Amino acid sequence: MEKLLAFVGMVLAILAQAGNMIVNKAAMSDGVNKYTMIVYANTLSTLLLFPYALFIFHRSSDRPPPLTFPILCRFFLLALFTFSGQIFGYIGIDYSSPTLGTAMLNLVPAFTFILALLFRMENVYWRRLSSQAKVLGTIISITGALVVTLYKGPPIILPSAPDPFLFSPPQHPNWILGGLFLAADSFTSSSWYILQASVLEKFPAVVFVVFFQCFFATIQSMVFTLIVVKDATAWELRPDMGLIAILYTGIVSTVIRYSLINWCVWKAGALYCTMFKPLGIIFGVIMGVIFLGDPFYLGSLVGAVIIVSGFYGVMWGKAEEKAVEDGCRKRESLGQNKVPLLQNSIDEEKHSCTSIQCR
Template sequence: MGNKILAFVGMVVAVLIQTAGQVVSKIAMNGGINTYILILYSYALSSLLLLPFITFLLYRSEAPPLNFPSICRFFLLSLFGSAGTVLAYVGLDLSSPTLAAALLNLIPAFTFVLALIFRMEVVHFKEYSSQAKVLGTIVSISGAFVVILYKGPPIFKNHSSVSPYKQFLSLAQSNWVLGGFYLATESLFASLWYIYQASVMKSYPSVMVVVFFQILFSTILSAIFALIVVKDQSEWVLRLDMGLVCIIYEAVADMVIRVSLCAWCVQKAGPLFCSMFKPVGIVFTVIMGALFLGDDFHLGSLGGSIIIVLGFYAVMWGKAKEERKVEASFEDSESSSCHTAPLLQNKT
């Protein structure tokens, strides 16, 4: 139970970090920094920050020994992660943080379907726990789209002057259809990452080593991609602007802290539990939009947030009930074996 509470807190923090990063990244990209350079420098800085810690960890032999199959698993995991990162940034550049946060809500549905395919989750439609998981997933995703599609009258009206960030964000033209396609595809890769992360953590249960090699391989892959795509040499030069702030934030908060939190939470609570926190991101987006971008808070935002929370707790209730059932059956089997063991010994 203690691990589940820590996983709950960890995933809330991880989603908050990711949502804030979307706003910061959008401002930086509208400021002129190249998307692929932003990704590369963020990954590279993350690798450098983790290198001393991982070297010490491996030197002290506090992690399992590395072998070729483990390295291959790390590389495949980084392939899913880096592909999703590129798609997320490109989609964000073409659209907005609000659309990006909304389409993150496809991740629980994708993860639930993939978990069923790989037999990591079981659905018995006659049981209330399974019905709660299925309906809760649908409800929470629906609530997220209520926030986007239904605005409604303002509940809290921001009377302050228009934020300079809001003016800055409105300068760039958005291609919502293409951006939405990229973001939806990124949700699929994120779901694959959650599913495969659970498998990797079972074979190599050292969170920080897995995270380091994932980021290291992602740095190499993004460097190759950037060298092919980015032709203008001036775009490789860093300046003292919002782009540099974004790189530091993404490297420290998003790629080191958030990825480590997600990997640890997947290890402790499973991929479906962690993916179900994505709908909460739209709540954070609405709040940060009102606080930092000068957006008003509308009835649709309040109603959609309530629906998200209801769906979220329905899934958590279903998962908790299934776990209690498994624990009860395990205790019954142990007690029955304790009762039968003396009888077998007496007969011998």
């Protein structure tokens, strides 16, 4: 039952993420300012998380570690990556389509692997099949991103009517520029993952990390938008698609989706949950055609297939390394329970695990 609930939860989480791109694209197509939407969505997420964070703070059993200035600086940097990714993502979707956005999200594991190599958090052992799979998968994913960005191709799925079902049809002023911004969004997300791992090691309180991240992102986005947006009417909230996009992003895409993902990771593991990411492409195509009247192009199909192939190559390599690591840990735990007469054999097993760099 828990596996079934985790399956349903991840499908809903991916659906919520694809839906977020759809409503944001619809709002921007209706003329809503993308930067003010980011400010309002971050503010709403902060307000929603504040009571929960305050409740946990007053529970002595779950009280987080003390806040220090270096920790707050890390929170601020996390928020900067979050806000930068939001800017890149909104601009990319505005210039292209949610279908391209969902396809480019699958670049995150490849970029994360590259950054982990640069920061010496990952090692490559060329004789091991798992390392070869990660390197090859990264190259394939980046190749797919180039295909989906540089080659649009003819439309293979067209909306059933000239006018879309609900919203005005979006324009594509610059498909290539949109793809570049979406790739920058994926790279920023990968940087966020690298920093998030180090932050949680020093401050293992997920709710507080997310709260301060949203809080600082609100301040950063507000300062940026006040500088960039000169029209005061862009800040007006009206009962239109802009308000729907703000409510959806703040409530569904941030609070509910992150809660679902955290619960699913807890019940089924991070690797299981990551495997659902390519579903976003399917949801993006279906909802883009139905709600936005957005055609699906051949280049998006070819590039998405290449990106997903590379995505699963990287994930398979990481799964194999995790299996080796778990096997070494089991051998070490068994070794602690052996009698001294078998100690030499145990030492050989430990040396074998060390020689293949179990981590």
